Amino acid sequence: MxxxxxxxxxxxxxxxxxxxxxxxxxxxxxxxxxxxxxxxxxxxxxxxxxxxxxxxxxxxxxxxxxxxxxxxxxxxxxxxxxxxxxxxxxxxxxxxxxxxxxxxxxxxxxxxxxxxxxxxxxxxxxxxxxxxxxxxxxxxxxxxxxxxxxxxxxxxxxxxxxxxxxxxxxTITRYSVTLIVVILLSFGVSAMIAIWFANHFKQAIFGLEPEQIGRLFSEQRATLESVKEGIIAINATGHITTINRTAVVALGLPEAQPHVGRPIEEVLPDSAMLDVLQSGEPQFDREVRRGERIIIANRIPLRQGDEITGVVSSFRPKDELAEVSKKLTRIQQYADSLRSQSHEYANKLHTIAGLIQIGATDEALALIGQETKAHQALIKLLLNAVPDPVLSGCLLGKYNRAKEMGLLLEIDPESHMAERPANIPAEDLVTIIGNLLDNALEATLAHQGKGGQVFLSMTDIGNDLVFEVEDQGGGVAETEHERIFEKGVSSKGETGRGYGLHLVKGILEDLNGTIMLEPSPQGARFVVYLPKQLVTPGKPEGSRDG
Incomplete structure (x- = not known):
């Protein structure tokens, strides 16, 4: 053997x-x-x-x-x-x-x-x-x-x-000789057919030997089960040929029931994979609602020559991707805050050191007092209005970054944000406020230049947490009010932009919150409403899976 x-x-x-x-x-x-x-x-x-x-x-x-x-x-x-x-x-x-x-x-x-x-x-x-x-x-x-x-x-x-x-x-002898000749000819014809069929078959399997195909199949199964993304593949008739355990768990399918060989419509009704099978057009980063969960799916057609032989869909829950995005955003915000504070205090220290060296001690003391007074006032406001240390640290970092940019971040002294419900993570608040303030600072600097102001107001009175961020960036065209929250859309028109507001919009949807864009005298005003009580609204089931 x-x-x-x-x-x-x-x-x-x-x-x-x-x-x-x-x-x-x-x-x-x-x-x-x-x-x-x-x-x-x-x-x-x-x-x-x-x-x-x-x-x-x-x-x-x-x-x-x-x-x-x-x-x-x-x-x-x-x-x-x-x-x-x-x-x-x-x-x-x-x-x-x-x-x-x-x-x-x-x-x-x-x-x-x-x-x-x-x-x-x-x-x-x-x-x-x-x-x-x-x-x-x-x-x-x-x-x-x-x-x-x-x-x-x-x-x-x-x-x-x-x-x-x-x-x-x-007669029997003559027939036997004829039979032997026929057997030899049949063997020759069979050899020629075997050569043709083997060449055609090996071309179809990319020149691989059966043992190599077996090893590749084992490797593929192990790879599919090891990846964290859910993967489903269907053939040209719409029947499932591959599905890994991650997909079964993510889609809430019964694990004990075999799914390979079943029609995709039977497992996932109204699956968009059938649309890709018919049109041959791939779909990337499509948001799909599966019960109470939202997943991000990619669907790619499989082709053999000009013929579509199937479709492969890979997907991950949106909350995992959002969590990664939020972590990266928080890290970026912390890095910006630390860099701003370091840069600002280095400049102040260099100025104070210069004043002392030239003997202008009174001016040095006045500068120290002015700086201390401004920071003490901000810290006092934050301690009284925003006792949450994570949110206070974010606001303090944005204040320092604004000063580094030559801008002023003015926080409404009447602001109050003492009651943060347990269902609203502080990290989500930091992501929402941090992205809105970053956009406002950049828009103000681009339109107003140094000396511009950004206003922040917060309140927890009533049933909602309300945040207002107002800039002096010249405003947003009314035709762009809806598109500004789409991924990749930015009023700055630069590549690599347009993700901050999209991330904010996604977090607010998860928290059942809303965001509104209003015009202001010199720019734009973003108003965020976050309900204190988490209520799961009825969501339409018309979205497609897979």
Missing amino acids: RKLQALKLKTRMILVLGIMTVVQTGVIGLVAVLTLHHSLDEQIGQRALDVAKTIAAMPNVRSAVERRDSDYLVPLSLTLAEQTQARFIVIGDRDGVRLAHPRAEMIGYSMADDDGDDNAPALRFGQTYLAKAQGSMGWSMRGKAPIFDEYGEQVLGIVSVGYHLDQVAL
Whole structure:
């Protein structure tokens, strides 16, 4: 078995198809030879029997047998044997004694002595019959018929007509040679077909050997089960060919039930994979609602030449992607805050050090007091209005970044954000406020230049947390009010932009919050509403899965 596996696919197919052809042709040929042999025996036997009955019914033969006239019967039997192409014709009397025989020395002797068979069925019972035996003339097929008197009552003698079986053997030999030639030709044709089929088959499997395909299949299964993304594949008829465990868990499908081989519509009704199968157009980063969860799906058609043979869909829950985005955003915000604070305090320290070196101690003390007074006022406001340390740290960092940019972040002194419900993570608040303030600072700097202001107001009075961020960035065109929250859309028109507001919008949707864009005297105002009580609204089920 190992030696067979070591051979190339083409060699294996030639051997397998060749052996199958030889075996099939050989079995069919053997059956045909046996059938032909039996058929020829029957034909020769029937011919011998017909000739024997015809001779036995001849009146002149009957009369000569009654007279025991061998002189008449011998030449007659020889003539009849030549005419019927029989090997011999032997005529005997009622006692089985030969009256005519091709060999004169055998006349007068009993047919049973040398003919090798019993003549009793014909002589005693008047029956015609066939016999294959070796007699004085060798192996032959014999037809024996009784000779009756003119009334058909009394047996007068017997006629034995024999045909040699040499012709049968010769015919079988010729057929066997033909059969061997056919087997050899069939093997050659099978080898050619095997070569063509192997080449075509290997082209279809990219030149791989069966063992390589087996290893690749095992690797594929292990890879599919190890990735964190859900993966589903369907064939051209819409039946599932591959689905990994992550997909089963993410889609909430029963794990004990087999899904491979089932129609995709039966597993995931109204799946958009069928649209891709029909159109051949891939779909990327499509948001799909699955119950209470939202997943991000990619769907790519599989092609073999110009034909679409299936579709592969990979997806991950949106909350995982959003969590990664939020973490990256928070890290960026913390880095910006630290960099701004470091840069700002380095500048202040350099200025104070310079004033001290030139002896302007009063100015140095005044600068220190001014800086301390401004920060103390901000810190006091944050301590009273925003006791949450995460949110306070974010606002303090944005304040320092605004100063570094030459802008002023003004926080409404009437702001109050003491009650943060447990269902609203502080990290989500940081992401929302941080992105809005970053956008406002950049828009103000681009439109107003240094000296511009950004205003922030917060309140937790009532049933909602309300945040207002107002900039001096010149505003947003009314036609862009809806598009500004789409991924990749930015009023700055730069590549790599347009993700902050999209992320804010996604977090607010998860928290059942809303965001509104309003015009302000010098720019735009973003108003965020976050309900304190988390209520799961009814969501439409029309979205597609997979």
